[in-house]
Amino acid sequence: MSVVIDGLQYANWSEKIFRQMRAGGVDAVHVTITYHESFRETVLNIEAWNRQFERFPDLIFQGFGAEDVTRAKETGRTAIFFGAQNPSCIEDDIGLVEVLHRLGLRFMQLTYNNQSLLATGCYEAEDTGLTRMGREVVAEMNRVGLVVDMSHSSERSTLEAIAHSTRPIAITHANPATWHAARRNKSDRVLGALAESGGMLGFSLYPHHLQGGGGCTVSSFCEMVARTVDRMGVERLGIGSDLCQDQPDSVVDWMRSGRWTKAVDYGEGSADAPGFPPMLEWFQDNRHFGAISDGLRAVGMSIAEVEAIMGGNWLRFFRESFGPNEAAL
Amino acid sequence: MSVVIDGLQYANWSEKIFRQMRAGGVDAVHVTITYHESFRETVLNIEAWNRQFERFPDLIFQGFGAEDVTRAKETGRTAIFFGAQNPSCIEDDIGLVEVLHRLGLRFMQLTYNNQSLLATGCYEAEDTGLTRMGREVVAEMNRVGLVVDMSHSSERSTLEAIAHSTRPIAITHANPATWHAARRNKSDRVLGALAESGGMLGFSLYPHHLQGGGGCTVSSFCEMVARTVDRMGVERLGIGSDLCQDQPDSVVDWMRSGRWTKAVDYGEGSADAPGFPPMLEWFQDNRHFGAISDGLRAVGMSIAEVEAIMGGNWLRFFRESFGPNEAAL
Numbered sequence: 001m002s003v004v005i006d007g008l009q010y011a012n013w014s015e016k017i018f019r020q021m022r023a024g025g026v027d028a029v030h031v032t033i034t035y036h037e038s039f040r041e042t043v044l045n046i047e048a049w050n051r052q053f054e055r056f057p058d059l060i061f062q063g064f065g066a067e068d069v070t071r072a073k074e075t076g077r078t079a080i081f082f083g084a085q086n087p088s089c090i091e092d093d094i095g096l097v098e099v100l101h102r103l104g105l106r107f108m109q110l111t112y113n114n115q116s117l118l119a120t121g122c123y124e125a126e127d128t129g130l131t132r133m134g135r136e137v138v139a140e141m142n143r144v145g146l147v148v149d150m151s152h153s154s155e156r157s158t159l160e161a162i163a164h165s166t167r168p169i170a171i172t173h174a175n176p177a178t179w180h181a182a183r184r185n186k187s188d189r190v191l192g193a194l195a196e197s198g199g200m201l202g203f204s205l206y207p208h209h210l211q212g213g214g215g216c217t218v219s220s221f222c223e224m225v226a227r228t229v230d231r232m233g234v235e236r237l238g239i240g241s242d243l244c245q246d247q248p249d250s251v252v253d254w255m256r257s258g259r260w261t262k263a264v265d266y267g268e269g270s271a272d273a274p275g276f277p278p279m280l281e282w283f284q285d286n287r288h289f290g291a292i293s294d295g296l297r298a299v300g301m302s303i304a305e306v307e308a309i310m311g312g313n314w315l316r317f318f319r320e321s322f323g324p325n326e327a328a329l
Numbered sequence: 330m331s332v333v334i335d336g337l338q339y340a341n342w343s344e345k346i347f348r349q350m351r352a353g354g355v356d357a358v359h360v361t362i363t364y365h366e367s368f369r370e371t372v373l374n375i376e377a378w379n380r381q382f383e384r385f386p387d388l389i390f391q392g393f394g395a396e397d398v399t400r401a402k403e404t405g406r407t408a409i410f411f412g413a414q415n416p417s418c419i420e421d422d423i424g425l426v427e428v429l430h431r432l433g434l435r436f437m438q439l440t441y442n443n444q445s446l447l448a449t450g451c452y453e454a455e456d457t458g459l460t461r462m463g464r465e466v467v468a469e470m471n472r473v474g475l476v477v478d479m480s481h482s483s484e485r486s487t488l489e490a491i492a493h494s495t496r497p498i499a500i501t502h503a504n505p506a507t508w509h510a511a512r513r514n515k516s517d518r519v520l521g522a523l524a525e526s527g528g529m530l531g532f533s534l535y536p537h538h539l540q541g542g543g544g545c546t547v548s549s550f551c552e553m554v555a556r557t558v559d560r561m562g563v564e565r566l567g568i569g570s571d572l573c574q575d576q577p578d579s580v581v582d583w584m585r586s587g588r589w590t591k592a593v594d595y596g597e598g599s600a601d602a603p604g605f606p607p608m609l610e611w612f613q614d615n616r617h618f619g620a621i622s623d624g625l626r627a628v629g630m631s632i633a634e635v636e637a638i639m640g641g642n643w644l645r646f647f648r649e650s651f652g653p654n655e656a657a658l
Contacts, residue, residue: 039369039372040368040369043368043425043428044422044424046428047422047424047425047427047428048424050424050427050428051424093373093376095373095376095377095379095380096372096376098376098379099372099375099376099379099432102431102432102433103428103431103432104431
């Protein structure tokens with residue numbers, strides 16, 4: 001059974017988007033539920049999701065394990081898996097790792113652009129790698145089955161997370177820096193270590209991560225994917241669209257500036273273009289995953305390879321990653 | 330398969346007590362994890378329990394459903410089910426009902442002695458019944474499978490909770506007031522409405538709830554149980570020992586006075602006897618459940634009746650109560 005899984009989205013969720021996910025045949029999505037929010041604020045975000053689940057049971061439900069992806073496929077719905085883009089939600093308390101995992105958190109970035117209590121973000125000048133707490137928290141995440149995500153982290157921290165983690169990690173939404181040298185894209189060294197450790201890369205469709213930005217063509221994107229298959233192996237790759245549909249620009253302010261600065265941090269944007277960039281003409285929303293699979297076929301990939309990248313690899317990774325570590329039992 | 334289930338304990342948990350539960354053949358316990366604690370403080374208490382589960386996996390594990398009781402029996406361990414004695418843990422936020430249920434909360438008292446946001450406690454002078462929020466929260470508890478517990482509530486509030494709840498409720502730890510007229514014990518009117526609605530009464534062994542206090546004999550206790558069987562039917566009854574083993578008296582201060590008074594409230598105690606009362610000679614700790622089952626046989630109950638009261642009824646109630654309301658699906 002082939003499935004479509006998106007490795008990261010952060011939309012302004014609504015019935016319209018849930019229906020677009022059904023129209024696009026999206027069986028599961030890893031959704032960001034929190035950035036700089038405290039634990040209590042994150043729980044409020046979970047409560048808001050619970051209301052969506054209660055309101056739209058025919059369209060969505062919360063996913064906890066890989067079996068929920070097949071259940072979604074079989075019942076014509078989309079399974080929603082929770083993730084955090086920064087570890088603010090665990091505050092200074094390692095005990096919250098297990099608590100948030102129980103509430104369904106399945107991915108957590110160790111950093112979002114800045115230094116955190118755990119590791120260094122990709123916008124810091126100095127990267128000191130995993131902190132003392134970072135090493136403890138990665139071990140606890142390994143124990144309970146919460147995936148380490150290093151999408152917004154810096155080089156050394158990412159390499160140390162890959163090395164220190166006893167289970168494969170993910171870079172849910174980024175592209176190879178050799179294709180487009182953005183600060184958020186990843187070096188060959190990182191991608192090689194990620195592949196070797198059994199980790200996953202989700203290809204981003206966020207314009208700032210693309211060669212040519214919003215003008216990137218589907219064939220350029222798909223040729224990049226094919227070249228990454230040659231480098232990392234097809235089984236290490238998925239999609240992590242980074243779709244931020246229908247969000248007001250106040251949200252990108254929160255993502256970038258949180259409560260850590262009184263000024264405005266433009267992140268990947270600039271003073272001239274401070275908001276969300278317009279999405280690609282060929283990937284506007286969840287209805288357009290077919291453009292990617294068609295494009296991957298057009299650059300010569302087999303049906304089996306395309307199915308693996310569109311969801312099969314994430315499904316295997318979910319199965320291996322979301323439960324307690326067998327070694328810990 | 331016969332099981333032993335205790336409907337309420339609040340001990341100062343330790344390996345010693347977990348081993349006593351094994352020695353006493355206790356398959357499952359509803360443990361109080363919070364009184365006046367806020368949501369965040371309650372989560373800290375859950376974190377402390379998670380560390381106990383991690384440390385003593387051969388003795389205990391967290392229970393979520395009735396199937397965990399049989400798993401405990403089969404693997405020679407005790408399943409621990411969480412409960413709250415006051416609704417402080419949901420603060421003013423109905424969304425926390427589902428969140429705490431996800432974290433394993435299976436019982437919540439609507440009040441602890443005082444007026445709460447939901448209902449009236451048994452020490453208030455006026456009982457105004459369920460509040461507006463109380464009615465909403467009971468409906469939400471019904472939806473997700475969080476049992477309403479009225480052990481420390483006042484008469485009218487209890488009757489209204491029984492009437493308003495669409496699922497059977499529990500009085501996890503109290504005795505009939507006709508046997509011992511304590512403020513915490515329950516009138517025939519309450520016990521009749523409870524039985525008629527399919528609810529459960531857990532018999533308390535806390536000295537303040539017993540005829541003769543700490544001098545109550547096992548035969549007096551068991552004769553009271555037998556008389557309650559005549560009144561309510563055997564299937565409505567279980568044990569809720571209210572065992573507060575090894576707790577320092579600072580804990581009973583917190584239970585009674587929380588943060589609501591700067592003075593000392595003695596609750597069921599007094600200025601002369603402000604601490605926990607000494608437990609019964611024949612029921613000191615978890616090793617002594619056999620004294621109750623032997624005593625019930627001695628007053629003429631059948632083996633089947635004794636097994637129902639010692640755990641079979643709670644097991645059936647757990648099976649019917651801890652999942653989502655079918656009508657809500």
